[in-house]
Amino acid sequence: MIQLVPRQNASNLWQIATPLLAVLATMIAGGLLFATMGHNPVAAIRTIFWDPLFGMASGYSRPQLLVKAAPLILIASGLAIGFRAGIWNIGAEGQYIMGAITGAAVALALYPLEAWWLFPAMVAAGLAGGWAWGMIPALLRNWFGASEILVSLMLVYVAQRIAAWMAFGPMRNPQGMGFPGSRNLQQYPSASNPELIAGTGAHWGVVAAAFAVLATWFLMSRHIRGFHIRAAGTAPRAARFAGVRPAVLVAFCLGLSGALAGAAGLFEVAGPAGQITDRIGVGYGFTAIIVAFLGRLHPVGILLAGLLLALTYIGGELAQLTMGLPAASVQVFQGMLLFFLLGFDLLTRYQIRRRITA
Amino acid sequence: MQRRTLLATASAMMMALAAPVLAQDEPLKVGFIYVGPVGDGGWTYQHDQGRLAIEAEFGDRVETTFIESVPEGADAERALTQLALAGNKLIFATSFGFMDPVINVAQRFPDVKFEHATGYKTAENVATYDARFYEGRAVIGTIAGHMTQSNKIGYIGSFPIPEVIQGINSSFIHARKVNPDVEMRIVWVYSWFDPAKEAEAANALLAEGVDVIMQHTDSTAPLAQAQAAGAIGFGQASDMAAFAPTPRVSSIIDDWSPYYIKRVQAMLDGTWESGSSWAGIGDGEVVIGEISDAVPENVKAEALALRDAIAAGEYHPFTGPLNKADGTVWLAEGETASDADLQSMNFYVEGITAQIPQ
């Protein structure tokens, strides 16, 4: 018989080895999948994992990796802090939407004013919108003991409907020929979040994501609050004796992750997405949860996991384009990758031993 | 030595001579981005049929690729760029929400021609195209007016945008023309495709006493519900022949192939020009599906005569005298609606008692 024994500290070797093993396993399973569909498995895997980085049009797709990964990394960085403390914000999608709405609202209200402070004001509004939406489950948990998992999830649905209402009602573009959707912020210079250096794809959201990775790393490994968070996650009782106030921690974690998700929404709506529509939430908030776990809740891991997921998105598009793989098979492939990554994670946290039977 | 040089020169000359021929032999690459999956059985499916028609028409002279299920916004811009980078010289973007991404990408690829469905922004290398669905609605509205026993026709709308409102008005005008007692009940589901909700909408209409259902949403759910209640309906976007002869008594089919073939031909001839195409029954873009035997012979003949009159340009479905729902005059006797009026239509015609949601 085999037995699982928890490791005292997550194994460093396995930390690095398991993601590689999982990707390898996905390549094999995915290759089999593509082969049964009559496609060349080697070519398909190369198209998904290699071509976006080093293929013919990689000059374009490499920067796009950053664009696609930035919101995931930004949101996941915030979420991971809460997850470490055992505070489960699964409503980042809603906070993302609300950040996009509040941020865009500032620009739409002041249109067509051109001023240098407009974009910073939008960022502030986006942060505030996401923060406020994240604080609702925090306060409800602190005051009434309501589960933040469930409240934050319910608030996603509410936010989605607010977005639809905004797109059809208050924020509808008056020059939009009767179609739903707000003005396009890309065409409003002071409010837009453009590419900062041509050809790099990097907009302010990418900068913010990089900053978030550094800041959360600093917070978790160098700051007393990071210590409190880790203590609360691993030994809640002991943490309380050490002077950690749970209510403060709940408010801090949900507020911070909400604010970061809100900022991600703002950067997206002012940049790549351009406008508030009823479909402004494209699932970054949910995907970011997966990214946080794939990244082992560690800032560097999250950075890599976000880039890996972005790679499969862009590679998947390329595979559709060049090989005619249906979008659905790419989705299945991504699902496999997640399953393998989540499953193999066991090896970092547990040792497998042969059970000694008497 | 000399001989070799000569040979080399000759082959170089041969190459030079062959080059233009080769270029001509190289197939024209045509790309498509779809908002839904090819398997949606409606909107996207019909566009893909158009793509296949191009392949059938031009054979080796063209090479087509598509990317399906592309969310509107940032992802669309990337997918379009990927298509352009992959060497596609003509790119069809088949959803309204791709409008701003198309304009953005077109600016970066002046040599690539773009075709955007249902939008209103054009450029040097961006043309728009749409179909006059309201012409088809006039025909099936006529059938509906004859077929209803309860004098109540139900209409399932997707979004309150001009295209859908044109369809409602056109259906109503022609139903009432043949049956002055007809009333129209309208339900908005705020989705192009949500089978469960469309079924509920159909049931809500049936409970209101409606016995003919028209729909501007893509699933077959309303037909399935109509059948259970003994009512009739019409295929939408595709023929939905699986539900013939009843409840599906006819259908209004989007057929994009004539336009697609025309535009590809123009590319091959080097005569492509930007513009805005809005073709209808006459050009074969809106097709009335087979009228089933459930429809009496005289009604069928009347409907077909109307179809032919519209196709020949002898009759415009919006011909005065027509008043708006608020009683003000819209079109005087004999006056026909201008395209500009239709494209921004945001009112019901006189006789429809409902309000357009704002």
Added chain:
Amino acid sequence: MMIDPLSVFLLLLGASTPILFAALGELVVERAGVLNLGVEGMMITGALAGFGAAYSTGNPFLGFLVAACAGAAISMLFAALTQVFLANQVASGLALTLFGLGLAAMLGKPFEGVRAPSMPAGPLRINWIVWLGLVMVPLVWWFLNRTRSGLILRAVGENHEAAHALGYNIRLTRLAAIAFGGAMAGVGGAFISIATVLQWTEGMTAGAGWIALAIVVFSNWTAPGVLAGAWLFGGVTVLQLRLQAAGVAVPVQLLSMAPYLATIIVLVAISARQKFSRRAGTGAPGSLGTNFHALR
């Protein structure tokens, strides 16, 4: 303009059936202490498998049976990840949804454009599966509250350490609960493809699985509560469509927000009651969403 309440109720019965099945299944899963966010993925799997079987055999009831099996089968992926590999439940559930939607879309290609056989109407001209859903409510209630297995399941969900100490098999209990949840979600999804639409199309469950998750919260983790929740969520949609059909202008977006806000209010009220009166009520299961690993 008057609207006949009975007609609204009849509409409601059909409209709430898919979410009722899925939510009842998820209720049992959550009472066992597992949060499976993959309901949407299991529903779409059931929708496809059920449609495929109904179409191939011409028997819609066989379709529902196959849908239940398919839903249970795909739920085992989630079960393996969370119960064997001890992966995080939230992430695994989300991955299951993604995987299920993709798999169904891929395998569903041969079934596009064809039509399922019509279902014979059940008693009172109401679909048999609607009846089945209504019967499942007391059955699930009875199982959870009046059987020994139900007691064990609740114990496992409430406090898995204690249940383990008492000698109950946590993993097996949870596997069974997850499989039941998958089967119920499968039937709910199949109701959409076999009974409502009669065709297969990609993404046809259109978010019903997510609504089911909200209903379980609204229900305060009780079976009668799930029925009430399914009727509330289904009812708001039916009512707004019915009002529109009657020519009444309704603020659709704001109205559709209402059941979610109601769910939050219910959740807060119940949590507050538990917190301030220290009364042992039902409420969220104590071990919800956390994995269990026995050290011995």
